[in-house]
Amino acid sequence: MLQFKxxxxxxxxxxxxxxxxxxxxxxxxxxxxxxIGAAFLSQTVTIKDDDQDVTVKFEIWDTAGQERYKSLAxxxxxxxxxxxxxxxxxxxDSLEKAQSWVHELKNKVDDNNLVIYLVGNKVDLTKDDxxxxxxxxxVAEKYAQENGLLFNxxxxxxxxxxxxxxxxxxxxxxxx
Ligand code: GDP
Ligand code: MG
Numbered sequence: 001m002l003q004f005k006x007x008x009x010x011x012x013x014x015x016x017x018x019x020x021x022x023x024x025x026x027x028x029x030x031x032x033x034x035x036i037g038a039a040f041l042s043q044t045v046t047i048k049d050d051d052q053d054v055t056v057k058f059e060i061w062d063t064a065g066q067e068r069y070k071s072l073a074x075x076x077x078x079x080x081x082x083x084x085x086x087x088x089x090x091x092x093d094s095l096e097k098a099q100s101w102v103h104e105l106k107n108k109v110d111d112n113n114l115v116i117y118l119v120g121n122k123v124d125l126t127k128d129d130x131x132x133x134x135x136x137x138x139v140a141e142k143y144a145q146e147n148g149l150l151f152n153x154x155x156x157x158x159x160x161x162x163x164x165x166x167x168x169x170x171x172x173x174x175x176x
Contacts, residue, residue: 001044003057004173007077009105010086011097012065015121018156019086020062023166028157035064038076045163045170056170058082065097077105082115082169089120089153092134102147115172117150117165118143124155 008016017035022028024043039062047054061076063069077083085101087094098118105116120140126133137153144151150168154161 001055001057002174003059004081005079006058006082006084007061007063007080008084008086009063009073009101010065011094014086014088014094015156016086017062019121019162020060022156022159022162035062037069037072038063045166047170047174054174056174058166074108077109080114081173084117084119084165086119086121088122089135090122090125090132095135095140102149115169117169119165120153121156123153123160124157
């Protein structure tokens with residue numbers, strides 16, 4: 001079994017804990033308590049290599065987004081193999097915050113194989129009302145391409161795209 005460390009970064013209330021909760025427990029809370037410091041969880045994915053099933057275990061650090069915890073972040077991302085940098089597609093400044101995390105990761109993490117996945121969460125909110133969207137998918141996708149990041153829009157609420165994030169990261173890390 002392979003093990004990888006993964007960290008979640010992003011502004012508070014973009015849905016980091018909800019994404020982890022969806023992936024690890026396949027559930028969603030409308031009234032989730034905000035994370036204090038950081039939380040640790042783990043979950044596996046199975047990837048296929050020819051006919052063989054390979055189990056990849058993620059050790060996940062879900063950090064708190066608040067400014068007062070910012071100095072703790074390096075402790076969690078320093079030894080990570082992968083980072084999920086999350087924004088909320090209904091909050092414009094959350095993309096800017098995500099971009100500043102990407103910048104920090106690129107400057108501070110030595111591992112050139114660090115996999116960074118930019119995640120636009122809460123896509124469910126735009127299904128009934130497209131006006132709720134304030135971050136264009138194309139803008140975020142272009143930024144991701146230019147910076148060598150994986151990218152998708154997801155919903156922790158409905159589960160759309162969540163499993164795929166971890167599957168893709170597992171496959172990427174397995175190939176490295
Ligand atoms: P964190 O601070 O980044 O960990 O964010 P949380 O996971 O605590 O979520 C903040 C709020 O956004 C909570 O009220 C969640 O229920 C809500 N939320 C999280 N993900 C989604 C989503 O995909 N869709 C919707 N509609 N709400 C979400
Ligand atoms: Mg949280």
